[in-house]
Amino acid sequence: MNYVQEMRQLIGHRPLLLAGSNVIMLNARRQVLLQHRLEGVWGLPGGLLELGESLEEAAIREVREETGLQLHALDFLKVFSGPDHFFTLPNQDQIYVITALYVSHSWQGDIVVDKTESRDVRFFDLQALPPLGDEYREYLDYFLSLPLLPSSSR
Template sequence: MSRYVKEMRVMIGHQPLLLAGSNVIILDERGNILLQQRLNGHWGLPGGLLELGESLEDTARSEVLEETGLTVENLLFLNVFSGREYFFTLPNQDQIHVITALYLCRTYRGEMVMNTEESKDLKFMPSEHLPVNTETEYRDYIKFYQDNQSLYDVQGK
């Protein structure tokens, strides 16, 4: 949890909080998507919440590095996701309304190293065979990419 969120929670308790963040669809050379298995056992995309003073692209880069050990290059902005379907009540009863920028990355460097404080596993998987316990939010992001893939294949080359 970001320092900002911790400070806000002290002031507002479990009340709804608007949170901006970024997620990244990272593709390997075969077009498989890097998925992160979170500590709760569910799968999703690498990414996280914006820190004060950070841009959404900075957030994407720093969160991927923190969670995977990879340095992402040539990020391509795909879309912003927001709305009622991105309002969540967390297990600790904190309420959040998430506004997420989604990026695509085909080029990265470094060795994949899992941050065990945030993840159980990291795997490249075919987008048509996502694990059953992939969270709906991330399925939405991946579906958006799949539905618009021809556009991004042209732009990303």
């Protein structure tokens, strides 16, 4: 049983504060790696921290678990939190999520889809993204608004 499951036994469906990381992974063609999650939405690789883990360690672990890729470099972008990051899950569990967003241009390996977490994992042009979950759209919109990104990539 993991930490969240243990906490749920104690507090039921009441709000739980959870921290996690997501990573915007851009290849040499300036395409972003997206994961088609089991619940049907496309999103960025990432997930929740495990006990004793740093945000960076969680990002690296989640990318490896969800994509088969090993990150070499990770640059911090922003923390997302607050009332816009409150979710009621299909099982009625309530969560407030604090998410650290990173970007990476450096990794090794071949994409391996973990069918227990994903339907598909692949790169998309930034101008031709599939339907994204709201939080992932927010993360990518923020990234695309940064002045360091050349306008030709938007």
